[in-house]
Amino acid sequence: MEQASATAVKQTVLHALHQELGGKIVPFAGYALPVQYPAGIMAEHRQAREAAALFDVSHMGQLRLAGADRVAALEALVPADIAGLGVGRQRYGFFTSADGGILDDLMVSNQGDWLFLVVNAACKEADIAHLRKGLKGDVSLTELSDRALVALQGPKAAAVLARLAPGAETFRFMDCRPLTIDGVACLASRSGYTGEDGYEISVPAAQAEALARRLLAEPEVAPAGLGARDSLRLEAGLCLYGHDLDGGTTPVEADLVWAMQKRRRQEGGFPGAAVVQRQLAEGPSRRRVGLRPDGRAPVREGTVLTNDQGEVVGKVTSGGFGPTVGAPVAMGYVDAALAAEGTPLQAVVRGKPLPCRVAALPFVPHNYFRG
């Protein structure tokens, strides 16, 4: 059993580098990835908030969608405004199911004559199958499995990248276009999963290690693992698929209405549109909210939330300690009537009800570069 699962775990092209850097390797979404390096999660978290941290996110799926009907075909599966996406611009979106649930979330950018999609590792195979089945017309889908993906995140990321790629500093948040970095032809977007300014860089697999080493050689940069990635995105109020989002959760419940632009909300034309439109009109029965425990005990995923009568009113979907906040932070779903900021609730941790409050998201302000 153990042998079988060990061989089933894939490695990214940066695996040897992670080991050399002392990364503590764990299985994640079918890949062996560093949860942390010797510096530790707190230090790696601060590195991204204060300077620049380099993450290997090569486990994520990179897809190329080409063909004359690519925009309409993708809009039939994703309730984001793809038609309105300018060349070199990127947008967050998700695949919805017939009952309005979220099958995966993704990034989509317009690369002129093709669309670049980045999907979650754990959903990659299902997404590809879903696309192959659902894409209609003149469309071709290619998995860009010969590319790695790294994220350079933090307030110093732009200065670092501009040194190796003059012009990188001119990218605005959610710009996504070709960029030659230290002589390597990459596809870079000014975006990330930390709430900080930064870039996600799609690089040919053969050049990925050299690029990672080149970035790590800059004095502002240090490597960061999955642990810091999770605490950073939680503080930034960003959802993790399979935890904060799943097939039983709609975009309206998840407070992701902003990612379904007006035309799409009005016109529908995506799976589950009727459910989504009804929830938009009537309001959902539950909502995703931020939660701030009053005490210091972390309130983690799966924790039951109760009202002052002790009745179950929700559940935590992500939670832990926020190193920048300096206190525990969490996200979860609560009855819509209890979703207002400041609403007192109780989180039942190890049988004890701990007081907490509904809090605004993000917990740490986003530091995006909007130009």
Add this chain to the structure above:
Amino acid sequence: MSEKRYTEDHEWVMVSGGEATVGISNHAQEQLGDIVFVELPAIGKALAKGKEAAVVESVKAASEIYAPADGEVLAVNEALNDEPGKVNSDPEGDGWFFKMKLSNPAQVAELMDEAAYKAFVAG
């Protein structure tokens, strides 16, 4: 003052007079990473060897700390409420968790000494 003993669950225990001080080993704190919260037992709580006595939370997860022997909680390290990081910086000193009265001191003598624990950790 006895020598320090260790459990297979990576707690340490040091007996002085009739009192045993309990914490987690340096190896344990290294494995856990940055500690952000320690849930200490109530003073007077009855402890049973191998059963949960406290909870330590790192950035990524909560882990149970087990009683190294039967007994009763006499005191807890209140300093950890404000500075849980002491468990990382001084796990086998200022980062102690609680003191307990031992019902059966022989249970401690059965635990590993430092050399045996080192060998155990080395696997």
